[in-house]
Amino acid sequence: MTDLFAPFRQAAGDREAAARAFKAAGGKVVGYVGPTVPTELIAATGAFPLRLAGEAAATPLADRYMEALFDPVVRAVFETALAGRYDFVDAIVLARTSDSAQRLYYYLCEVRRLGEAQVPEPLLYDLLHTPWYSSAEYNLARIGELKANLERVAGRMISDAALADAIATSNRRRAGLEAFANLRRSRPARVSGPDAQAVFAASQTMPAEAFDAALSGLLTGANGAHAGPRIVLAGSGQVTPRLHRLIESHGGVVVGDFHEFGEPLAAGRVAEGGAPLRALTAHYHRAVASSRTFPQSAAPLVEFAKAAGADGVLFYFLREEEALTWEYPAQRRALEAAGIRVLCLEDMTQQPDEAAIGPGIATFLDGLAAKVAS
Numbered sequence: 176m177t178d179l180f181a182p183f184r185q186a187a188g189d190r191e192a193a194a195r196a197f198k199a200a201g202g203k204v205v206g207y208v209g210p211t212v213p214t215e216l217i218a219a220t221g222a223f224p225l226r227l228a229g230e231a232a233a234t235p236l237a238d239r240y241m242e243a244l245f246d247p248v249v250r251a252v253f254e255t256a257l258a259g260r261y262d263f264v265d266a267i268v269l270a271r272t273s274d275s276a277q278r279l280y281y282y283l284c285e286v287r288r289l290g291e292a293q294v295p296e297p298l299l300y301d302l303l304h305t306p307w308y309s310s311a312e313y314n315l316a317r318i319g320e321l322k323a324n325l326e327r328v329a330g331r332m333i334s335d336a337a338l339a340d341a342i343a344t345s346n347r348r349r350a351g352l353e354a355f356a357n358l359r360r361s362r363p364a365r366v367s368g369p370d371a372q373a374v375f376a377a378s379q380t381m382p383a384e385a386f387d388a389a390l391s392g393l394l395t396g397a398n399g400a401h402a403g404p405r406i407v408l409a410g411s412g413q414v415t416p417r418l419h420r421l422i423e424s425h426g427g428v429v430v431g432d433f434h435e436f437g438e439p440l441a442a443g444r445v446a447e448g449g450a451p452l453r454a455l456t457a458h459y460h461r462a463v464a465s466s467r468t469f470p471q472s473a474a475p476l477v478e479f480a481k482a483a484g485a486d487g488v489l490f491y492f493l494r495e496e497e498a499l500t501w502e503y504p505a506q507r508r509a510l511e512a513a514g515i516r517v518l519c520l521e522d523m524t525q526q527p528d529e530a531a532i533g534p535g536i537a538t539f540l541d542g543l544a545a546k547v548a549s
Contacts, residue, residue, distance in 0.1 A: 177396075179389075179392055179393045179396050179397060180370045180373060180374070180393070182377070182381070182385070182389045183370070183373040183374045183376070183377040183381075183389065183393075184370075184373045186373075186376065186377035186380045186381045186386075187372070187373040187376035187377055187380070190225070190226075190228065190229065190376065190380045191225070191263070191380075193223070193380060193381055193382055193385075194206075194223045194225040194263065194264075194380070195263050197223040197382070198223070198263040199263075202221070202222065202223055203220070203221070203222040203223070203265045203328065203329045203330075204222060204223045204225055204263055204264050204265055205217045205220075205222045205223070205224055205225070205264070205265060205266050205267070205268060205325065205328065205329075206225045206226070206227040206261065206264045206266070206267045206268070206295065207224060207225070207226055207227065207267065207268040207269070207270075208226070208227050208228070208248075208249060208252055208267065208268070208269050208270070208273070208276045208279065209269070209270050209272065209273050209276050209435065209465075210435045210439065210440060210463060210465075211270045211272040211273075211300075211302055211459055211463050211465050212268045212269075212270050212300055213300075213318060213321070213455050213456075213458075213459050214226075214345065215338060215341040215342050215344075215345050215445070215455055216318070216321060216322055216325055216333065216338070216341070216455070217268070217325060218341040218344065218345075218383070219333045219334075219337040219338040219340070219341040220325050220326060220328075220329035220331050220333055220337075221329060221331055222265070222325070222328070222329045223382070224379075225264070225379070225380060226379035226380065227252045227255075227261075227264075227267065228248050228251070228252065228379075228414050228436070229248070229251040229252065229255065229414060230247070230251055230414060230415060230525055230526060231247070231250065231251035231254050231255075232526070234250050234251065234253070234254040235254075236253075236254050236257035236258060236292075237250050237251075237253040237254040237257060240253070240282055240286070241253060241282065243495075244495045244497065245275050245278070245279075245495060246273065246275035246276075246493075246495055247493060247495060247525040248412065248414060248525075249273075249275040249276055249279050250275075252267075252279065253279055253282065253283075256283065256292070256294040256295065257286070257292045257294065259292070259293060261294065261295050262293070264295040265295060265296070265328050265329075266295050266296040266297070266298050266324075266325075266328045267283065267295045267296070267297050267298065268298045268299075268300055268321065268325075269283075269297060269298070269299055269300065270299075270300045270301075270302050270465075271299065271300065271301045271302060272302050272304060272465035272466065273465065273466060274466075274497070274498075277299070279297075280297045280298075280299045283295075283297035284297055296328065298321065298324050298325070298328075300317065300318070300321045301313075301317040301320075302314055302317065302318075302459060302460070302465075303460070304460065304464070304465055304468040306461070310460065311456065311457065311460055314456050314459070314460050315452070315453060315456045318452060318455065318456045318459075319452065322452065335450075335451055335452075338451040338452065338455070339447065339451045342445045342447060342451055342454065342455060343447060344383050345445065346444045346445055346447065347387060348378060348383065348386065348387065348441075349440070349441045349442070349443070349444060350441075350444070351387060351390045351391070351394070352374075352375070352378060352390075352438070352440060352441035353441045354394055355371075355374060355390065355393070355394060356431070356438050356441065358394070358397050359371055359429075359430045359431060359483065360430060360431075360482060360483050360484060362484065363400045363401055363402040363428075364399070364400075364401040364402075364405070364428050364430050365397045365398060365399045365400070365401070366397060366399055366401070367399065367401050367419070367423060367428065367429075368406075368408075368416065368419030368420070368422065368423055368428065368429025368430075368432075369416035369419045369420050369423070370399075371419075371429065371432065371437075372413065372415070372416040372419055372432065372436070372437075373416065374390070374393070375432065375436055375437055375438075375440060376414075376436065377389075378440060379440070401423075401428040402428065403423070403426045403427045403428045403540070403544070404426070404427045404428070404486045404487060404540045404543035404544050404547065405427070405428055405430045405483065405484055405485050405486045405487075406422055406427045406428065406429050406430065406431075406485065406486070406487055406488070406489055406540075407429070407430065407431040407432070407433055407479065407480045407483055407485040407487075407488045407489070408422075408429055408431070408432050408433065408434060408437070408488075408489055408491060409433040409434060409476060409488050409489070409490050409491075409506070410434060410490040410491045410492045410496070410499055410503075411434065411491055411492055411493040411496050411499065411523070412434045412435040412436045412437075413432065413434060413436055413437070413491070414436060414525070415526075417526060417527050418491060418527050421527055421529055421532070421533060421536060422489065422536060422540070424533075425533065425536055425537040425540050426537075426540055426544070427536075427540045427543075430483045430484065430485060431479060431480065431482075431483035431485060433476055433479050433480075433488075438479070439463075439464065442462050442463060442464075443458060443461075443462030443463070444458075444462075445457075445458040446458070466498035466499060471501075471502050471505075473502070473505045473506040473508070473509035473510075474509070476488070476506050476509070476510070477506075477509045477510055477513050477515075480510060480513070480515050481513065481515075485515055486515070486516065486543040486546070486547060487515060487516040487517065487518060487539065487540075487543050488510055488515055488516075488517050488518075489517075489518045489519075489520070489536070489539070490503060490506075490507075490517065490518070490519040490520065490521075491520050491523055491527075492519070492520065492521045492522070492523060493523050493524070493525060494521075494522040494523060494524070500521070503519065507519070516539070516542070516543060516546070518535070518536070518539040520532055520535070
């Protein structure tokens with residue numbers, strides 16, 4: 176029997192493989208950090224857009240420069256860059272919607288200025304998430320600057336037709352991921368949590384055509400049956416399936432990922448048929464949330480948990496988390512008012528300590544199972 180998840184697991188296990196092959200064939204590769212970078216602009220130049228992320232047990236090179244409270248994903252990216260392992264990447268786009276990503280831009284610039292390491296050229300994308308007309312016009316000007324920088328890096332101008340094609344491709348991917356999310360929402364869930372994590376990771380690391388083809392086969396052929404207390408993960412982004420596996424080893428099933436590496440990647444569609452650059456600006460201003468989105472609301476998480484048929488929501492906050500924890504009290508109140516139980520794990524490491532948190536997760540799941548059975 177064909178393993179429909181194999182291409183996604185392969186792409187998630189080696190995030191850089193496809194981009195390296197693209198570079199070896201003579202193409203350009205542009206890395207990016209975070210979910211608020213308009214990848215359609217990168218694709219419209221003919222370059223390969225690669226989301227940079229990972230885990231790092233030790234970061235001796237980055238530790239020379241970075242303070243302790245940097246996002247671990249950003250620290251891992253910086254370590255990889257300093258070690259010269261992004262030698263196939265032509266530039267890295269970093270958005271101001273994350274404090275750690277913004278500061279990484281300055282650190283990469285300074286490392287290049289001092290000549291201390293050969294790192295890719297950093298490009299800053301200044302995106303405001305305040306809901307004002309002035310912010311929208313500011314964002315349009317800034318995305319125009321990013322467009323010019325990407326054209327310079329790629330050596331190719333971005334036509335409206337090329338950008339419209341890239342937008343259509345991204346919209347198809349978002350629609351496919353939305354359909355995939357529905358497989359998780361079925362009862363029982365047709366997809367396990369770890370396999371879902373691989374699909375979302377692959378959506379940011381595989382060539383678009385290959386991903387779309389593999390996802391199409393998955394949408395028609397997935398027939399798993401994963402039962403147990405239904406859990407939504409929220410809080411800090413989960414780069415790997417470690418936490419998913421831990422939850423499911425105790426009898427739960429992860430049916431939704433409400434964080435920057437999960438279902439929010441499929442949020443909204445870029446308007447097609449009009450001025451593509453303005454449509455792209457509006458999408459990343461209004462449809463893609465970040466820690467700097469204002470004002471914040473607990474409603475999206477509650478609606479997401481209800482749609483997933485969640486019995487509980489597990490918040491996992493890294494000890495370096497400085498933004499998302501501010502939203503937690505309102506989110507907890509709203510979830511509990513909706514009859515959805517909550518477990519909050521704070522001051523966590525990027526790699527979950529199974530011995531430390533496993534018993535608490537097991538107790539939480541047992542309580543949910545008893546509630547469902549009653």
